[in-house]
Amino acid sequence: MRRTLTPLVVLAALTALAVPALAQSATPPEVRSTLTVGMSYDLYTSNPLRACGCGAEYEFLAINYDMLLAFDEQTLEAAPGLATEVPTKENGGVSDDGMTYTFHIRDDATWHDGTPVTARDVAFTYRFALDNKIGAYNNYLPYDPVFETPDDSTLVWTMSSPSLAPVAPPFIPILPEHVWSEFDGDAKAGRQFENIPAIGSGPFQLAEWEEGRFWRVEANEDYWGGAPKVDEIVFRAFDNPETMALALRDGEVDLVSGLPPNIARSLEGQPNIAVHEAVGRTFLNLAFNFGGQNPAATNHPALHDLTVRTAIAHAIDKQALVDKVLLGNGVAGTSVMPPSSPWHWQPPAGQEQSFDLEAANSMLDDAGYLDTDDDGIREMPGGGEPVELELVAASSVVEAPATARLIAGWLGEIGIGSQVKAVGDGAMNQVWTRGTFDAYLWGWTPDPDPDFILSVFTTAQCGNWSDGCYSDPEYDELYTEQQQATSVEERRALVAEMQQFLYEDVAEVILFYSADLEAYRTDTFTGYSPTPPPDGYMVFGYLPYPYMDIEPVSAAEGGATSSGSDAIPLWVWGTVVAAVVVGWVLVSRARRAREDERE
Amino acid sequence: MQGYVGRKLLGAAGTLLFVMLFNFVLFRVMPGSPVDTIARNQRLSPDEIQALIEDFGLDRSLPAQVPGYLWDTVSGNLGVSYTSGRPVTSVLADRVWPTVVLVLPATIISVAVGVWLGIHAGWRRGSGTDAGSVGASLVLYSTPEGWLGMMLLVVFGVWLGLFPLGGYSSSPPPEGAAYVADVITHAFLPVLTLALAYIGEYVLIMRSSMVEVTHEDYLTTARAKGLTDRDVRRSHAVPNALLPIVTLIFYSFGFVLGGAVVIESIFNWPGLGLLTFQAIDNQDFPVIQGVFLLSSFLVIAFNLAADLSYGYIDPRVHDR
Numbered sequence: 001m002r003r004t005l006t007p008l009v010v011l012a013a014l015t016a017l018a019v020p021a022l023a024q025s026a027t028p029p030e031v032r033s034t035l036t037v038g039m040s041y042d043l044y045t046s047n048p049l050r051a052c053g054c055g056a057e058y059e060f061l062a063i064n065y066d067m068l069l070a071f072d073e074q075t076l077e078a079a080p081g082l083a084t085e086v087p088t089k090e091n092g093g094v095s096d097d098g099m100t101y102t103f104h105i106r107d108d109a110t111w112h113d114g115t116p117v118t119a120r121d122v123a124f125t126y127r128f129a130l131d132n133k134i135g136a137y138n139n140y141l142p143y144d145p146v147f148e149t150p151d152d153s154t155l156v157w158t159m160s161s162p163s164l165a166p167v168a169p170p171f172i173p174i175l176p177e178h179v180w181s182e183f184d185g186d187a188k189a190g191r192q193f194e195n196i197p198a199i200g201s202g203p204f205q206l207a208e209w210e211e212g213r214f215w216r217v218e219a220n221e222d223y224w225g226g227a228p229k230v231d232e233i234v235f236r237a238f239d240n241p242e243t244m245a246l247a248l249r250d251g252e253v254d255l256v257s258g259l260p261p262n263i264a265r266s267l268e269g270q271p272n273i274a275v276h277e278a279v280g281r282t283f284l285n286l287a288f289n290f291g292g293q294n295p296a297a298t299n300h301p302a303l304h305d306l307t308v309r310t311a312i313a314h315a316i317d318k319q320a321l322v323d324k325v326l327l328g329n330g331v332a333g334t335s336v337m338p339p340s341s342p343w344h345w346q347p348p349a350g351q352e353q354s355f356d357l358e359a360a361n362s363m364l365d366d367a368g369y370l371d372t373d374d375d376g377i378r379e380m381p382g383g384g385e386p387v388e389l390e391l392v393a394a395s396s397v398v399e400a401p402a403t404a405r406l407i408a409g410w411l412g413e414i415g416i417g418s419q420v421k422a423v424g425d426g427a428m429n430q431v432w433t434r435g436t437f438d439a440y441l442w443g444w445t446p447d448p449d450p451d452f453i454l455s456v457f458t459t460a461q462c463g464n465w466s467d468g469c470y471s472d473p474e475y476d477e478l479y480t481e482q483q484q485a486t487s488v489e490e491r492r493a494l495v496a497e498m499q500q501f502l503y504e505d506v507a508e509v510i511l512f513y514s515a516d517l518e519a520y521r522t523d524t525f526t527g528y529s530p531t532p533p534p535d536g537y538m539v540f541g542y543l544p545y546p547y548m549d550i551e552p553v554s555a556a557e558g559g560a561t562s563s564g565s566d567a568i569p570l571w572v573w574g575t576v577v578a579a580v581v582v583g584w585v586l587v588s589r590a591r592r593a594r595e596d597e598r599e
Numbered sequence: 600m601q602g603y604v605g606r607k608l609l610g611a612a613g614t615l616l617f618v619m620l621f622n623f624v625l626f627r628v629m630p631g632s633p634v635d636t637i638a639r640n641q642r643l644s645p646d647e648i649q650a651l652i653e654d655f656g657l658d659r660s661l662p663a664q665v666p667g668y669l670w671d672t673v674s675g676n677l678g679v680s681y682t683s684g685r686p687v688t689s690v691l692a693d694r695v696w697p698t699v700v701l702v703l704p705a706t707i708i709s710v711a712v713g714v715w716l717g718i719h720a721g722w723r724r725g726s727g728t729d730a731g732s733v734g735a736s737l738v739l740y741s742t743p744e745g746w747l748g749m750m751l752l753v754v755f756g757v758w759l760g761l762f763p764l765g766g767y768s769s770s771p772p773p774e775g776a777a778y779v780a781d782v783i784t785h786a787f788l789p790v791l792t793l794a795l796a797y798i799g800e801y802v803l804i805m806r807s808s809m810v811e812v813t814h815e816d817y818l819t820t821a822r823a824k825g826l827t828d829r830d831v832r833r834s835h836a837v838p839n840a841l842l843p844i845v846t847l848i849f850y851s852f853g854f855v856l857g858g859a860v861v862i863e864s865i866f867n868w869p870g871l872g873l874l875t876f877q878a879i880d881n882q883d884f885p886v887i888q889g890v891f892l893l894s895s896f897l898v899i900a901f902n903l904a905a906d907l908s909y910g911y912i913d914p915r916v917h918d919r
Contacts, residue, residue: 044682216770246764
């Protein structure tokens with residue numbers, strides 16, 4: 001009796017499992033479009049006060065919140081955001097002394113909970129960042145600003161010096177006062193706040209986050225810039241890029257970013273898949289240590305000599321690095337602002353520090369760096385210490401160790417000895433903060449506005465953000481001037497001059513800007529628009545733009561939306577049930593046979 | 600018997616204390632202060648950095664940090680994750696269940712199939728079953744599990760399209776019973792990979808253990824009594840050959856974390872292995888420390904369980 005019951009129980013259990021699955025696939029699919037995005041990063045936090053820009057929070061902040069001013073979709077320059085226009089002297093938004101800015105806040109923006117967004121929320125957010133010393137944000141608010149709100153739609157921002165900082169624009173998500181005011185004065189508690197669902201005013205709202213699995217944002221139908229064309233976006237973190245690429249091929253995800261070059265290559269030419277190369281924005285630098293971080297800092301004295309640094313710059317074949325290390329997916333480097341930025345400065349033809357080992361050698365010969373002991377390595381002028389450098393490569397930047405080895409080879413050809421050491425981020429941070437290195441290879445991703453990356457080279461940043469404590473009073477002067485510039489044209493000229501200054505003084509060698517490889521399915525959604533077009537980013541585009549135009553293919557064609565159902569196909573269940581039944585029959589027949597044999 | 604249990608418990612407690620202290624020292628001699636890592640990533644101001652240093656108790660000398668550390672650990676406060684700011688205990692708790700869903704069925708399947716194959720292979724040494732299962736076991740045992748997982752993913756996930764490509768459930772997951780089915784389809788390939796990776800070891804050890812007992816005198820006696828071949832195997836050979844397998848089963852439960860790291864990474868399975876991998880990547884020391892503590896605890900606990908179970912399986916053990 002028991003024996004006949006068991007397969008029935010198994011069958012019943014399987015049917016119980018299968019029926020809801022079948023029922024689900026049988027009912028007409030809900031008309032709900034879900035864009036699924038694969039990333040190599042998980043969200044690290046859902047709290048804007050903790051956001052470090054090290055993972056997917058850039059994306060979360062960009063689509064969940066608005067800024068006072070946005071970045072223009074085409075040029076990434078200041079554009080209207082929560083403020084209806086960018087204040088200028090012409091439109092009366094900027095006082096004649098350049099110290100007072102007046103912003104008009106749009107009246108149709110609401111928080112995700114329905115409360116209207118007012119000028120007071122903006123003033124609160126900035127005040128909060130300053131009073132609670134939120135380091136990620138208060139850099140953007142220089143010269144002791146005072147924020148006044150004569151009415152709900154007007155923000156008056158006054159500084160103690162003329163500056164373009166208010167329209168740079170500050171890269172700060174505007175937070176709702178009614179949610180965050182309870183943490184004013186207690187930033188620690190603010191940092192612990194879970195913030196889900198995240199109340200912002202952006203086109204999407206974070207609704208759900210399963211750490212290590214996915215995070216889901218829902219479209220904000222009431223967004224002042226128009227409702228998004230998809231109902232929700234699910235971001236999935238993939239630890240393994242191969243699996244991510246397979247998931248794209250299989251249609252489980254619609255859009256992926258952060259593909260290694262070899263995997264992107266394998267996706268090219270696959271049916272219904274398009275690969276997009278987003279032009280380089282992150283650069284790898286060879287930073288020299290000038291010392292002075294603290295008493296224990298060490299560096300090689302030859303690095304203080306511009307001739308040596310220039311010779312090193314001429315000894316590096318940047319195009320070869322792009323071809324060999326990046327497999328062609330990138331651009332040779334020049335200045336700290338990437339070529340895709342309107343702020344980029346490019347050395348004029350004939351003035352580039354081009355790859356020329358002969359020139360580099362003769363420069364060093366003329367400056368008196370001679371190989372006096374015939375070991376192939378030059379000594380300091382007048383004999384003495386050999387010019388031997390330790391090149392530290394940050395192994396968290398995949399390309400850094402290989403690049404360092406190639407550079408070491410070229411340096412050998414100009415009589416500069418070098419040892420390559422690849423270290424992880426922990427050790428890298430230690431090397432960097434203690435200043436115990438000659439030169440290192442590490443990367444930066446500049447903001448759309450050049451202020452922050454230019455500040456990195458000022459004397460004031462030594463021991464803080466500076467790579468190797470580069471310090472030059474003339475450069476510092478230029479930095480202050482650009483901060484206090486009163487017109488964009490004036491500032492643009494100064495920013496170009498500063499980049500030229502860093503390039504000619506070889507503060508560091510910008511090796512290359514590496515491209516980011518993205519891929520998407522062409523049969524599920526359409527309207528993918530890189531920011532800025534045509535070769536910008538679809539993921540991590542600083543702003544929500546790339547997601548605003550994406551719509552389901554069927555909707556674009558005017559048909560009904562078919563959402564991909566994840567229900568298990570009927571025949572899988574059929575196979576499982578059949579296998580169990582057949583297995584059971586075989587086993588019981590065998591057992592009966594044995595029992596017969598025994599009797 | 601009581602003395603035996605007492606000794607074993609005391610030993611386990613001592614090992615645990617050592618692991619806790621070792622954990623403390625290990626994470627404080629590693630290069631790079633955690634504060635440096637957070638500060639660079641979050642662009643903190645000097646005031647914020649000072650506050651962090653005080654928060655993590657890093658302003659006190661190492662010995663002065665020990666009592667606080669021990670008390671916190673014992674009372675279940677493992678600190679907060681540097682990256683997400685959530686308590687480490689809740690970060691770990693989120694990941695335990697997926698790992699159990701992955702490792703428990705895989706272990707049960709590999710033990711059941713492996714032991715069964717091992718018994719038959721060892722009993723009929725030199726037969727076709729023996730040659731086949733030993734050959735297959737050697738191949739599986741020496742196959743890198745990451746490669747095996749990738750192959751299964753390509754064949755069953757991409758070519759045949761039978762199973763989803765990684766993840767614990769659909770995102771977002773369905774409700775109710777469909778959720779269970781959803782998790783099962785997602786778990787199928789990783790469980791299969793892990794089971795295949797483990798199975799070889801069980802087959803080989805069970806087989807050699809069986810081969811060892813085949814020539815024991817008590818089997819000759821049993822045969823002389825006229826028992827059938829099957830009864831000799833079942834009632835006399837297998838029970839005596841099981842002891843090494845019991846040890847292995849307990850050990851493999853203890854080491855579930857290590858074994859699953861690669862599989863969890865390939866299949867994007869949000870378990871403890873993937874958490875370890877990511878925490879190391881992010882230099883999230885409190886989480887790494889929590890994972891180490893948990894896995895050491897598991898190893899110690901399952902060793903203790905193995906020791907205690909010997910007492911029951913083999914009465915000779917407590918006399919020692």
